Amino acid sequence: MPEHGGNLRDAKRLYGRDDWIDLSAGLNPAWYPAPALAGNAWHRLPEPDxxxxxxxxxxxxxxxxxxxxxxxxxxxxxxxxxxxxxxxxxxxxxxxxxxxxxxxxxxxxxxxxxxxxxxxxxxxxxxxxxxxxxxxxxxxxxxxxxxxxxxxxxxxxxxxxxxxxxxxxxxxxxxxxxxxxxxxxxxxxxxxxxxxxxxxxxxxxxxxxxxxxxxxxxxxxxxxxxxxxxxxxxDRAWQQATRDALRHSGQRLHALLASHGIDAAGTALFQWWPEARPEQLHDHMARRGIWVRLFRTGPRGIRLGLPPDEAAWSRLAAALNEWTRESK
The missing domain is CATH 3.40.640.10 (Type I PLP-dependent aspartate aminotransferase-like (Major domain))
Structure with missing residues (x-):
């Protein structure tokens, strides 16, 4: 089975910690607020609607x-x-x-x-x-x-x-x-x-x-x-507001990486770049409770999703600062 992001149980097994920031799957961190379900949602066979x-x-x-x-x-x-x-x-x-x-x-x-x-x-x-x-x-x-x-x-x-x-x-x-x-x-x-x-x-x-x-x-x-x-x-109103917010966050993530000399590309939901030392960067982030997506082959690189809140943005920035200093 191919390897995928979102595997936080692996992160906890390998590194411990309970304060993970999961940036490995490229999902919108501000997910749609699910409405209350009809009372029979769990009872009826789910015929197609x-x-x-x-x-x-x-x-x-x-x-x-x-x-x-x-x-x-x-x-x-x-x-x-x-x-x-x-x-x-x-x-x-x-x-x-x-x-x-x-x-x-x-x-x-x-x-x-x-x-x-x-x-x-x-x-x-x-x-x-x-x-x-x-x-x-x-x-x-x-x-x-x-x-x-x-x-x-x-x-x-x-x-x-x-x-x-x-x-x-x-x-x-x-x-x-x-x-x-x-x-x-x-x-x-x-x-x-x-x-x-x-x-x-x-x-x-x-x-x-x-x-x-x-x-x-x-x-x-x-x-x-x-x-x-x-x-x-x-929910058209939620969709439009979310597109605007994600575009802003995607630009912010791209700019943060660029400030550390990382030439990344991607979408509003993630950034990816070919990394000369992907295993080392992946480990560096994991030891700071940040789980990123490691690509070991074809081509080797790192993918980051969007941090969910300002505290997570700060932790990511601090981890990148330390990586940049250690790499010099």
Missing amino acids: PALVDAACAYYGAPHMLAVAGTQAAIQALPRLRAPSRIVIAAPSYAEHAHHWALHGHTARQVAYAELGAAVDSCDVLVVCNPNNPTGATVPRAQLLDWAGVLARRGGWLVVDEAFADTDGTHSVADCGDRPGIIVLRSVGKFFGLAGVRLGFVAAQPDLLAALDELLGPWQVSGPAQQVGKAALL
Whole structure:
């Protein structure tokens, strides 16, 4: 199983402490305030709520969507809906994509973002995180749609993971999910900070969504998750205020890192940079109760999410100051 952020139990096991600041998962630290649940939320079987899908289609601008138990469920299932195929995954990328395409008889290879255009003609499925996790790199919308057309003409797919697209949807192709071969994954875990509810959505043509739904089986999304997710997707005032706040915090994190000579890139939710000594920096932060995401390979680097409050910002700044002094 690939390694992921958010693994605070590992942090506590390795370093002790109870005062952790978890910056390892790139989630909005000011999560959506879940409303009170209906009294029968825990009792009824969670039959799909059409109003949840309607809210998702309106929020993401997609013509058709399927609610799933986090986009991880779709990532694991999509490779099972195709005969063995040639798969290209943009690299670096969310590790679960390559992991699962390689498990089901497909020939999967990872290709750098700059080389994707040359790889389209030699694959049946192209998988792109846009914005990329962990680097924040983006592929322009027009380019994605061009690739999708090339792939669709021979029965191929373009799979676009837009888990971090909520703060800037400029290059989103979710509204094009009714076109042949386009599959878009969206998550409420990142922008809404609701990773624990395990709720995501897939935009694609109805026949593909039906096949995915059949494969995943009944009662995919819990009743409480459906209620909380619908409230979050409909709350336009919260969404706009949160986008503004996250953009400001993202700029603040970028500026803080730059003040320490770190040339980082990313999104409003995280910053990433190639680090010459990533293991040492990861350990340095952990010994100060700050859990960051370590990337040991392809390429080696560090990713930081947003501190949750001013005390956490101060601790991060102090830890970076000490790292800078010790590195001289």
